[in-house]
Amino acid sequence: MRRFFKKLFEKIIEGILFLSSTVTSLAIVLIVIFLFREGFALFGRSPVEEGFVIAVNNKNPVSEIKASQIKDIFDGKITSWKELGGNIEDIVLFRTDDISNYFSEEELGENLEHVPAKISELINKTPGIIAFIPEKFTENDFAGKIITTDKITAGKFLAEKQWYPTAQPAAQFGALPLILGTLWVSFAAILFALPLGLATAIYMAEIANEKTRRVMKPLIELLAGIPSVVYGFFGLIVIVPLIQKVFNLPVGETGLAGSIVLGIMALPTIITISEDAIRTTPLSMKEASLALGANKWQTIHRVIIPYAISGITAAAILGIGRAVGETMAALMVTGNAAVIPHGLLQPLRTIPATIAAELGEAPQQGLHFKALFALGCILFLMTLGINLLVEYISSKRKNISR
Amino acid sequence: MSNDQYLMTNNLSDIINKPVRTDLVIATRYVNLFYGDFQALKGITLEIFPNTVTALIGPSGCGKSTYLRLFNRMNDLIDGVKITGNIIVDGEDIYAPETDVVELRRKVGMVFQKPNPFPKSIFENVAYGLRVNGVNDKKFIQAKVEQSLVRSALWDEVKDKLKKSAFELSGGQQQRLCIARALAVEPSVVLMDEPASALDPISTAKIEELIYELKKNYTIIIVTHNMQQAGRVSDTTAFFYLGELIEYGDTKEIFTNPKDKKTQNYITGRFG
Ligand SMILES: Nc1ncnc2c1ncn2[C@@H]1O[C@H](COP(=O)(O)OP(=O)(O)O)[C@@H](O)[C@H]1O
Numbered sequence: 311m312r313r314f315f316k317k318l319f320e321k322i323i324e325g326i327l328f329l330s331s332t333v334t335s336l337a338i339v340l341i342v343i344f345l346f347r348e349g350f351a352l353f354g355r356s357p358v359e360e361g362f363v364i365a366v367n368n369k370n371p372v373s374e375i376k377a378s379q380i381k382d383i384f385d386g387k388i389t390s391w392k393e394l395g396g397n398i399e400d401i402v403l404f405r406t407d408d409i410s411n412y413f414s415e416e417e418l419g420e421n422l423e424h425v426p427a428k429i430s431e432l433i434n435k436t437p438g439i440i441a442f443i444p445e446k447f448t449e450n451d452f453a454g455k456i457i458t459t460d461k462i463t464a465g466k467f468l469a470e471k472q473w474y475p476t477a478q479p480a481a482q483f484g485a486l487p488l489i490l491g492t493l494w495v496s497f498a499a500i501l502f503a504l505p506l507g508l509a510t511a512i513y514m515a516e517i518a519n520e521k522t523r524r525v526m527k528p529l530i531e532l533l534a535g536i537p538s539v540v541y542g543f544f545g546l547i548v549i550v551p552l553i554q555k556v557f558n559l560p561v562g563e564t565g566l567a568g569s570i571v572l573g574i575m576a577l578p579t580i581i582t583i584s585e586d587a588i589r590t591t592p593l594s595m596k597e598a599s600l601a602l603g604a605n606k607w608q609t610i611h612r613v614i615i616p617y618a619i620s621g622i623t624a625a626a627i628l629g630i631g632r633a634v635g636e637t638m639a640a641l642m643v644t645g646n647a648a649v650i651p652h653g654l655l656q657p658l659r660t661i662p663a664t665i666a667a668e669l670g671e672a673p674q675q676g677l678h679f680k681a682l683f684a685l686g687c688i689l690f691l692m693t694l695g696i697n698l699l700v701e702y703i704s705s706k707r708k709n710i711s712r
Numbered sequence: 713m714s715n716d717q718y719l720m721t722n723n724l725s726d727i728i729n730k731p732v733r734t735d736l737v738i739a740t741r742y743v744n745l746f747y748g749d750f751q752a753l754k755g756i757t758l759e760i761f762p763n764t765v766t767a768l769i770g771p772s773g774c775g776k777s778t779y780l781r782l783f784n785r786m787n788d789l790i791d792g793v794k795i796t797g798n799i800i801v802d803g804e805d806i807y808a809p810e811t812d813v814v815e816l817r818r819k820v821g822m823v824f825q826k827p828n829p830f831p832k833s834i835f836e837n838v839a840y841g842l843r844v845n846g847v848n849d850k851k852f853i854q855a856k857v858e859q860s861l862v863r864s865a866l867w868d869e870v871k872d873k874l875k876k877s878a879f880e881l882s883g884g885q886q887q888r889l890c891i892a893r894a895l896a897v898e899p900s901v902v903l904m905d906e907p908a909s910a911l912d913p914i915s916t917a918k919i920e921e922l923i924y925e926l927k928k929n930y931t932i933i934i935v936t937h938n939m940q941q942a943g944r945v946s947d948t949t950a951f952f953y954l955g956e957l958i959e960y961g962d963t964k965e966i967f968t969n970p971k972d973k974k975t976q977n978y979i980t981g982r983f984g
Pocket residue numbers: 747750752770771772773774775776777778779790
């Protein structure tokens with residue numbers, strides 16, 4: 311009887327374990343599917359706001375305008391149809407609200423019921439007009455010509471440089487500045503963090519005595535546990551003003567500030583993992599080096615580091631991963647300018663910071679919302695790539711130390 | 713251990729009163745070694761002649777490795793080690809304050825129990841000792857690497873793949889590489905701590921053959937667990953037991969006619 315219960319108990323435990331692992335795996339798969347479904351919904355759509363169209367005079371030879379040109383037109387940077395390959399004719403901007411400049415209230419009707427007809431009329435009699443109007447106005451007897459714009463594609467999303475997700479009438483989703491901003495900040499962060507972290511790891515593994523190590527180890531673990539807002543705050547209060555002063559800049563919120571803060575945040579990862587790697591160097595190998603007349607430093611840089619190099623590389627890459635995915639601190643200190651960075655002393659913007667900053671304002675199901683998901687996909691692929699790289703490197707490491 | 717400590721704990725009259733014999737390569741006098749409170753070597757006095765192979769035998773934990781590691785001061789690396797007595801290499805007290813440990817370790821090479829090549833190419837493994845000692849002359853290094861590999865009987869097997877990782881070699885080849893690595897800095901003494909214990913019989917035979925060859929140019933001290941091996945390769949044998957040197961003498965003599973009961977028991981396999 312007891313045996314039966316014991317067996318049953320074991321079966322139940324087994325079932326629970328199986329269930330939890332299934333649920334976990336399922337959740338992960340679902341999240342990824344959800345992310346990609348939302349993100350990919352961006353592609354193949356027109357960048358013009360949903361439910362709206364852009365229309366011109368029927369005789370206007372221009373029938374297709376790029377999203378970036380639409381923005382320039384409505385920003386007043388393009389003023390003649392000639393620049394778009396049309397007639398020599400000034401562009402007349404028209405948004406639905408402008409209707410009251412052309413017609414009286416009576417003409418538009420008590421409930422504005424005549425607005426569509428009047429807009430149609432206006433377009434018909436103004437050769438240079440470009441009108442941004444609701445799609446439903448064009449349903450009956452529309453006298454104008456509806457302009458087509460190029461669709462958003464994955465290629466343009468990755469390669470274009472303009473990120474104006476809320477621009478009207480046509481948003482621009484060029485993620486390149488964000489991707490580059492993320493990579494720049496992350497690599498620069500590692501440039502700071504790797505030498506510092508590696509030095510600390512070497513000190514802890516090879517030089518510090520047991521007592522020092524026992525104090526340092528928890529401190530470093532503590533560093534890993536500090537919430538990222540605190541790092542961001544520290545960056546904002548200490549590093550940003552410092553950078554502004556040292557480099558005499560108009561603003562201190564720059565890629566450099568982001569790199570330093572993210573570098574500090576990546577330190578615990580780098581230190582812990584490379585220290586572990588350094589510790590795996592067999593004592594016999596160190597002894598062999600010393601027995602040949604090498605001193606401690608020679609042994610460290612000629613034997614220990616080469617032995618631990620794959621672990622150190624993994625540490626660096628994981629550190630980059632930490633920086634790539636970091637949201638809050640990056641948001642607080644990088645200045646959030648979605649332009650391609652030409653140096654670390656300029657404001658820039660990372661993918662996670664963009665998502666965090668814009669998600670609240672992006673209407674659900676809108677293009678902007680989907681674009682942020684697409685950014686999420688890129689981030690996901692970046693971190694996936696990083697993890698695969700680490701996996702690959704540590705599998706090579708096993709081969710070496712077999 | 714600091715040198716001050718060493719001098720304080722040393723019986724200076726021993727150094728002064730006993731003239732050093734110049735034909736000895738290595739000698740220890742009344743050497744005690746403590747790991748903290750634990751005494752691992754108890755008053756060991758022993759003399760080793762040049763171009764001989766001396767085998768250190770005894771049951772596990774009797775202090776063979778500890779004793780061997782005195783001669784290149786490898787025990788210095790361990791915290792809490794205390795040493796008293798004299799350890800003399802080439803007529804000089806190697807624990808004297810003016811000793812250059814790097815110079816000593818160049819003179820006294822070491823081969824470890826498990827093959828421990830560096831994560832470098834075969835060539836760089838052998839060149840390592842030269843490089844860390846400041847040798848930069850490419851031609852010289854090349855010549856030395858080849859010479860050392862020839863001496864360690866590995867040259868023919870690796871001459872076409874010197875750039876390959878040392879980890880690609882078999883265990884036996886790795887151990888001969890480690891011997892070549894030790895030989896490259898031109899030591900006069902080679903310490904070997906159970907150099908064949910991790911190897912198969914064929915590799916072991918090769919190493920033994922090599923030791924026999926090396927004897928012409930080097931003084932060799934070898935720790936071994938294997939009685940047959942001690943009998944085959946060594947000229948003199950020292951039997952250690954619980955940190956004491958029980959018996960020391962001609963290998964044949966010790967194996968055929970041990971004076972001490974403990975030695976006899978160990979050799980005939982009654983313990984250990
Ligand atoms: N680093 C160390 N710290 C403390 N005790 C040690 C250390 N190394 C060796 N010992 C002790 O010293 C004794 C001799 O060890 P060792 O010289 O390695 O013996 P053997 O090589 O003969 O097997 C053993 O009792 C061992 O436990």
